[in-house]
Every structure is written in structure tokens, then in C-alpha cells.
Amino acid sequence: MFNLKTIKRDTDKWSWLTVLLVGFVTLPIFALLFKTFSGPGESWSHLLSTVLGTYTLNSLLLVLGTSFFSLVLGVPSAWAVSRYHFPGKKIFEWLLIVPLTIPSYITAYAYAGLFDYGGTLSRMGHFLGVPKLDILNLPGLVFILSISLYPYVYMASRAVFLYQSGRLIEASSLLGAKGIKTLFRVILPMAWPAIFGGLLLVIMEVLNDYGAAKYYGVNTLTTGIFRAWFALEEPNTAVFLSVILLLLVLVFVLLERWQRGSRSYQMTAKSNIRLQPIYPSKTTKWWLFSITFVPVLFGFLFPVFQLLKWLGTTWEKTASSNYLIIAFQSVGIALLASVLTILVTLLVIYFPKWNRLKLLKGSTKLATLGYAIPGAVLAIGVMLPTLQIDRWLLLANYSSGGNGTILLLNGTIIALVYAYIIRFLAVGFKPLQASQLKLGASLSESSKLLGKNTLQTFFKIEVPLLKTGIFSALLLVFVDIMKELPLTLILKPYDVNTLAVKAYEFASDELIMESALPSLTIIVAGLIPVLFLNKLLLNDS
Amino acid sequence: MIKSFNPKDGNVIDGIDLQIEACSVVSLLGESGSGKTTLARLIAGLEVPDSGELILDGTLVANSSKFVPPQQRKIGMVFQDYALFPHMTVMDNVGYGLASRQKKEFRVLEVLNLVGLEDLGHRYPHQLSGGQQQRIALARALAPEPKLLVLDEPFSNLDASLKRHLRSELFQIIRESKVTALFLTHDTQDAIAVSDRVVVLQNGRVIQQGTAKALYERPTNRYIAALFGPIVELNADDLSHFNLEVDPSKTYALRQNHFEVDNEKLKSIAQVSIKESTHAGHFYLNQALLPNKKTIQFTSGRALKDSVLLGFEGNSLLVF
Numbered sequence: 001m002f003n004l005k006t007i008k009r010d011t012d013k014w015s016w017l018t019v020l021l022v023g024f025v026t027l028p029i030f031a032l033l034f035k036t037f038s039g040p041g042e043s044w045s046h047l048l049s050t051v052l053g054t055y056t057l058n059s060l061l062l063v064l065g066t067s068f069f070s071l072v073l074g075v076p077s078a079w080a081v082s083r084y085h086f087p088g089k090k091i092f093e094w095l096l097i098v099p100l101t102i103p104s105y106i107t108a109y110a111y112a113g114l115f116d117y118g119g120t121l122s123r124m125g126h127f128l129g130v131p132k133l134d135i136l137n138l139p140g141l142v143f144i145l146s147i148s149l150y151p152y153v154y155m156a157s158r159a160v161f162l163y164q165s166g167r168l169i170e171a172s173s174l175l176g177a178k179g180i181k182t183l184f185r186v187i188l189p190m191a192w193p194a195i196f197g198g199l200l201l202v203i204m205e206v207l208n209d210y211g212a213a214k215y216y217g218v219n220t221l222t223t224g225i226f227r228a229w230f231a232l233e234e235p236n237t238a239v240f241l242s243v244i245l246l247l248l249v250l251v252f253v254l255l256e257r258w259q260r261g262s263r264s265y266q267m268t269a270k271s272n273i274r275l276q277p278i279y280p281s282k283t284t285k286w287w288l289f290s291i292t293f294v295p296v297l298f299g300f301l302f303p304v305f306q307l308l309k310w311l312g313t314t315w316e317k318t319a320s321s322n323y324l325i326i327a328f329q330s331v332g333i334a335l336l337a338s339v340l341t342i343l344v345t346l347l348v349i350y351f352p353k354w355n356r357l358k359l360l361k362g363s364t365k366l367a368t369l370g371y372a373i374p375g376a377v378l379a380i381g382v383m384l385p386t387l388q389i390d391r392w393l394l395l396a397n398y399s400s401g402g403n404g405t406i407l408l409l410n411g412t413i414i415a416l417v418y419a420y421i422i423r424f425l426a427v428g429f430k431p432l433q434a435s436q437l438k439l440g441a442s443l444s445e446s447s448k449l450l451g452k453n454t455l456q457t458f459f460k461i462e463v464p465l466l467k468t469g470i471f472s473a474l475l476l477v478f479v480d481i482m483k484e485l486p487l488t489l490i491l492k493p494y495d496v497n498t499l500a501v502k503a504y505e506f507a508s509d510e511l512i513m514e515s516a517l518p519s520l521t522i523i524v525a526g527l528i529p530v531l532f533l534n535k536l537l538l539n540d541s
Numbered sequence: 542m543i544k545s546f547n548p549k550d551g552n553v554i555d556g557i558d559l560q561i562e563a564c565s566v567v568s569l570l571g572e573s574g575s576g577k578t579t580l581a582r583l584i585a586g587l588e589v590p591d592s593g594e595l596i597l598d599g600t601l602v603a604n605s606s607k608f609v610p611p612q613q614r615k616i617g618m619v620f621q622d623y624a625l626f627p628h629m630t631v632m633d634n635v636g637y638g639l640a641s642r643q644k645k646e647f648r649v650l651e652v653l654n655l656v657g658l659e660d661l662g663h664r665y666p667h668q669l670s671g672g673q674q675q676r677i678a679l680a681r682a683l684a685p686e687p688k689l690l691v692l693d694e695p696f697s698n699l700d701a702s703l704k705r706h707l708r709s710e711l712f713q714i715i716r717e718s719k720v721t722a723l724f725l726t727h728d729t730q731d732a733i734a735v736s737d738r739v740v741v742l743q744n745g746r747v748i749q750q751g752t753a754k755a756l757y758e759r760p761t762n763r764y765i766a767a768l769f770g771p772i773v774e775l776n777a778d779d780l781s782h783f784n785l786e787v788d789p790s791k792t793y794a795l796r797q798n799h800f801e802v803d804n805e806k807l808k809s810i811a812q813v814s815i816k817e818s819t820h821a822g823h824f825y826l827n828q829a830l831l832p833n834k835k836t837i838q839f840t841s842g843r844a845l846k847d848s849v850l851l852g853f854e855g856n857s858l859l860v861f
Contacts, residue, residue, distance in 0.1 A: 005605045442624035448611040449618050450638030464628050
């Protein structure tokens, strides 16, 4: 099948650039895998016989528990807003997404306060005669992660309920099936592959989480990596833990692929038929209201209420010039990194397309890789090669008579931004690729046939028409970078701080009330695109 | 030329050898999946061939070691969806492929005149009707004076009555501008109406090519014969009832509309009994039993019943 002559014919600058890009994106993973050859650190065998089992078990329990409750919160609420007509439905439709604007570690801090002695929820419980609940444990963490991550499941389910099953539901009821039967025999099995797609995002976020698990004292593989890196100072051990975590992620990714692959009928069932909404009875209305209100109440209203309460008592202390500096740094870094991320995303979409080698056409898929790698793992993967390059640079500097002692990449913004780009490629990639696909190939092909080369076509045709897509992708990436914690903690320059890190530092220094200001700032930043993109989304449909 | 996208699915273009004469209009006729779009894209440089070579106006533009990108081939293309740039005015669309500024203005007006839409230069594509969009797409493709113009199913988005009107108009413009044109279609009527030569594709191969008349009169197989309308297959036994002695190793067929009723002058005639005669618009569609009890279908100008004398001209019999 391989014909050397045609390979030579089809290899051009875009092929080489594609190869370079693939190298750029996969370097951290290869660095990690390569590093495992030098063996684990000295406490590895100790770790293996003592805590590794607990780490893995806790991570798995978190994944299972959070998956279950995310489905419970996300699927029925999506069903309610996509099928029924009830008061407040329009508002709930997007309010149900809003918990995503609060990073799970911040939700975790807020609930620690709500359930603490004198906390609002614990006082309410006392009033109702419920004994005080300790939530700083594994079940508590499952609760936190579920209420903050269920929107991924909700969004996936809503999309599929809205667009994909219309005709089939009609067919099923015309064939005489009762509502419940249609739901369990037709709708849910049909929607499952898409819902699992949303669930996979939940699972990845659970495995990525560091801040919440740390605060709730649950030892997971991710907190283990931090301990190995910072407390034990054993990079090799951290690498080994990272590889285990990576394998765990891989299992879930493959599971998702497999279930999707075996149910390819999903695609054939696409239809544009929108179902008439059901007008429910009064009791059903109350049910629908509770189904949609409870996730919003726990996922958004309670935590924001708690943070605002804390803000009221601490803002005089925390709203200082120092806060402003951190906010500016945070926004600046996020802006720089998100612009670069979108740039690389565009390259990842277009380089493989422009190149003629069949072999490299598929490399666009790599864009989604980064999101599967937990932040802590990626941070270490970035640390390894950049340290090595710094070492080479220092040696070169010495040998040429210099006495430079500064690290050029590590502990600078370059390594941090590099890691952000890889991690958040997937976030911008999805909306961008969708709008690129919607554009179709014939426009750019027309441009080329009319004599314009690849780059002219890109700037004259693709970029102007992708503007909205590029902008919304930029917003999404920006917010995700603002929220990012574990990766930032490991890679940030010593003298630079972000709001996320500041909130984490306050919380770990037992100044949890002071974390309200940076936390709320992050939430406000996150709300802007949710409002904005929801409007875009609604216009689209 | 050979091209495959996925080795498992076999070749999409399976050894096509084709020449297009300058200034002629050639139709590529085939069902979807026959490979006509892929062939056109290979010619335009939008796909890379696996093997074979492509010569455009005497210059080698693609073989297994050379590939000239589409922007250097000077091929104009009218896409099925027209592919007008939505963010540019009609003028900017038409002038997009022109290099120098002075020439641009003149040529844009010239081709807009040619397609009769000189007043619409400042509109945006979404402000035009389907037919207007198509003519702008044609004007844009013609503006840089391409060596070859490819039209990919340009009528598939238009309804039947509009299509016939536009078809003659469009090809009149093409004839006037003396461009070599390759017209992709799945519609036999379209192909025979406009082209000098029809090339029939099936499963990535050319199965017959020639003038529409040649294809109609001397089809080399059943598939080609049926492109022009339904046929009736007849074997040696059937034909013996029509007083014809033929070689039984070959296949014979007759077009449904080539039968004649009650014409005693014909040499090939048989007495058949009518089972059913249904009104079908311009004609009647009849089911009849041959003397050997085989059922055939044929058309007639009037309703038939009972027993009729059915015959045909000897030279209308198709032999494969």
C-alpha cells in the first residue's frame, strides 16, 4: 500500500509542519513514558505496599459515585426541560449549566463552610433535628463533584433529547407504546452513547481534581502525585503515579469509544423533527420544578450564597491592591494562553488538512488528547522536557563563557502557557471544528481553484467566516484557564499568582473565608461566556 | 487513472482513460457513487491520484511523482451548492480569481454582462435567487478564463421547470465563451441536451462514451440502454414468435416505445394478448402476453384491449 514515490510527491511543507505540531502536542506524554525507564523513586515500594491501593480505590470510588449522581442530576433535568412546558423552563434551561462556572474546589470550600459549625446548612439541619453532617470525607467529595460536574451530563443529554429522537418517539407512540416504555426502550438506549460522552468529561474532571480532594482529605492518585512531587521530592515516583492515572483515564476513554462504536445506529436516527412540548398537570409541574431546581440550588445558589456571605465579612481585608495585581496577572495569563491555544487549535485543524499525505490526515484527532491528561500529570510531563532543555541551554551558556543561572523555560510563563495550550486544545477544538465543518469544503476549494494559495484562502475565506466560532472558542478556553488549579500550582512562576491559586492558598492556610473574593471573581468571569454563548446557542437553534 | 480512499472499499476510480477535446462540452454521466465527482476533483487537483497521469493543455499536472496544486491549474468549477463566498458582494465574488486591479473591473462587468446580471454587482449572495446564484457561480468560474470548466451537478438544487430553462441558458453562455467544459450529471436528459459527447461512468470505470445518438442507438450493454428509458429484454425464443431467427448466445432488448401496434407492413410481428392497459400521461403503458406466455411491457399512443398485432422495426432491436 505504501508507495514511496507518491509519499515523496505528497510530502510538502504542511506535512513537515504537521509532524512538528504532533511532536509539540505529544512531547509531554512521551517524556513521561520515557522517564518511567529510569525506574521509580526510593519510596515507591513503600508506597506500593501501603497507600497505592487506597489511592487507586479512592479515585475509582470517586469516579463511580460521581458518575452515578451526575446521571441522576443531569439526565432527568435535561428530559424535563427538553420535553415539558412548565413555568421557568426557559430560565432553568441555562441555569442548569451555570454550576460549571464554579470550579469544583471552590464549591468544596463553600460547602465546608455551609456544613461547618454555625454554617447555614448545619443550622438548618439542627433546626430540623438532623444530626450534624461531616462532609469532609469521600462521600462528601462525591456530593461536591456531582453537583458541580453534572452539567456535562445535562448538556449532552439535552442536546440528544432536543434533536435526535423526535421521529422515533413519534414512531414508538404511534405503535402504541406507553410513555414510560418509550422512555426506557427507545429514548434512553438511543441517547446513551451521547450521554456517555458527557459522562466521560465528568470522569476526566474527577480524575483531574486536586483542590477539592486535598481540602476534603481524600487521598487520590492526583493528590498522590502532588505528595510525591512536593512532599517526598521524588519526581520518578510522581511519574509512576502519573502513568497509572493515565492508564486509568485510557480505560475510560476506550470504554467510551467502544460503547459508541458498537452503537453506530445513533447517527442514522438523526432528524430535525422537534417534538411538541408536553403540557403537564399541576402535580407533574411540581415534580418538574424540583427536578430542575434541586441541581441549581445545590450546584450554584448555595455555594454562591456562602461565598457572598464570606465576602461580606472579609472584603475589607481582601480587596487590596494585592488582589488587583493577582486579578490582572490572572486575566493577562489567561488571555495570552487562550489566544495562543486558539492559534494552535487552528493549526491542529488546518495543517493536517492542508497536507496531502494520507498518513497524517488523522493527526487532527490529537487535539483532544490533552483534555484526557489530568492537569497534574500534564504538568509533570511538561516539566521533564523543559527542564532538560533548560539544562542544555545552561551548558551551552557556560561553554560559551557566560555565567547565566536563569532557567529559561521552567518556572517561567513559557512552560505554564505550553501546558495550558495542550490541556485546553480540546476545549476550543470542538466548537471550532464544528463551525469549520458547517462551512463545508467547497468554499475554500473554490478559492483555491480561483488561484489563491493555501494561506490566502485561509485569511480571506476561512478566518472571516469562522469569526464567531473563533471568538466563542476563545471565551471557553479563557474561562477554563482562569479556573485551572492543579497544573498552575505545579508550573506557575514563583512570583506570579492566579486567582485560582490564591483561593487555594487561602483555603489551605485555614483562611477559607478570605478565599471568597478570588473565588467569586472566577465565577463572574465564568458567567460572562455562559450568558453569551447560551445566546449564540439559542440563536443557532 | 486510479484512486481509492479506503483500500477496503476498493478503487473509486478504477483505471479511467479519458480525453477531452478543447472547446467541447463533455458530460460525465453516472449515478451517485459512480466516481464522477471524484474524477472531476482529481482533474481539478482537489484530490491526489494513487496512480496514472493527468495532462492539461499539454502540461503534465499530476502523476505519481508530480502534483500541481489546484491554484496553479486554471480550472474553473461550479459546485453543486455554488460555494459563493457569503461575506463578499457579487462583484467581489466574481473578481476573486482576477489578479490585476484594472483588468478586474473590466472583466467582472464583462462576465456579469455575459450572464445577464450586471445590475446585481453590489448584492450579497443571500440576496439572490437560486438561479441567480448559479449564474454568479458560473460568472466567477469563467472570469479568470479557465482552461477547463467543471460543473458538478449544477441543477440538483433547482426544481424541474426552472432547470430546463436554466440549462439551455447556461450552456448557451458556455458555448459563447468557447470554454472546454466537463459537466457532471446523473440525469440522462441533461447530458444529451447539452453535450457534444457523453461519457458514462459506472463503479469507477468508463463503460461507454460517444455522442448521445451513438449511445442511444448502439448501447454496449443493458445499463446504457436503460439510461434512456425502460427496455424490454427478449431472448431467442421470444424473438422467434416475431419471425426472427437470432443467435441464442446473445442478449436482445427493445425500448418500450419502439413497439408498434397493428402495423402489418412490419416484418417482425406477433399476435399478443393485452392483460392491462394503463393511462400514464403522454402514453399508455401496456402489459401483454407473448405467445410463449412471457409478460412484456410496452407503450402505445392509445388504450389497447384483447388481442393486438405487435411489431417493431428490425433496426431498433438492441444486441449486447
